Amino acid sequence: MPPAVVEQRRQLGARISALEAELREVEAGVDEKALFVPNLPLPDLPDGDAACNVVVRAWGEPAAAGGAPHWEIGERLGIFTSARGTKLAGSGFPLFLGQGARLVRALIA
Incomplete structure (x- = not known):
């Protein structure tokens, strides 16, 4: 390549770097200002x-009231246990067992 083209490429690269830095600065300012814009309801x-x-x-008919909550159904089916999960990981974390553990792994994969 001719030296003039090489020099022009170098200058363009420097200009692009400067513009990208300026863009990052402007975007950061916009993001910071956006934090102060209220989320007004309609x-x-x-x-x-x-x-x-x-x-x-x-859509459809509402479910009939009186069904068992999911944590009772899961414990009855033996797919998770809340008591052992609480001992192991803390409050609110079930321990999945057998087919329950298999289901969780299938949903994650």
Whole structure:
């Protein structure tokens, strides 16, 4: 390559590096300013607690009340145990057993 082309490539590389550094600085400033922008709800949303929520659309029939919670069903099926999980890992962590452990591994893979 001619020396003039090599010099032009070097200058362009330096210019690109300077512009990329400036871009990172500007993006960091935008990100920092965005943290102070409030997340305002839409004006047509109702004020209040969960009782004030409006159903926009529903599909199928609601499940019948009175079913057993998943932690009771899992313990009854022998696929996990909460007591042993709590001893091993702390509160709220079940210990998956047998087919439950196999299911968790299949879901993760």
